[in-house]
Amino acid sequence: MENAANGNESINAGHQNRLDRSREMTRNDWTSVPDKRWSSRVLHNIGTVSEHAAAGLVAGSALVVWVAVGIAAEFPPWWENVLYIASSSVTVVMVFAIQHTQA
Incomplete structure (x- = not known):
């Protein structure tokens, strides 16, 4: 059961990192992203x-x-x-x- 909890924590941490990065970008940054x-x-x-x-x-x-x-x-x-x-x-x-x- 402990492994499942650790897996969820790593998923949540990864999701939080993506949220933090997206919040750091302004709207103008999004319009200039080449991909x-x-x-x-x-x-x-x-x-x-x-x-x-x-x-x-x-x-x-x-x-x-x-x-x-x-x-x-x-x-x-x-x-x-x-x-x-x-x-x-x-x-x-x-x-x-x-x-x-x-x-």
């Missing part, structure tokens, strides 16, 4: 860009511009569809970016 897949680096970069307050201001400004152009163009029939497609696409990308960076 990471390009998709992982892209998702981490999206997460880094979207975490700033300016990202919310850009999104709000884009919405105001969208409404202003819609008013000027008298809201053509396709206008609503483009808004739905754009917002759905951004939502899906952000879900994957957030999920990936939290994992």
Whole structure:
């Protein structure tokens, strides 16, 4: 029984070492690791860009511009569809970016 306990302790110690190393790395370190897949680096970069307050201001400004152009163009029939497609696409990308960076 003592051997099993020692085995678990070594597994836990190894796991703790990996956790400590990963905590020491900043998000910028993760995006520059060469053996990471390009998709992982892209998702981490999206997460880094979207975490700033300016990202919310850009999104709000884009919405105001969208409404202003819609008013000027008298809201053509396709206008609503483009808004739905754009917002759905951004939502899906952000879900994957957030999920990936939290994992």
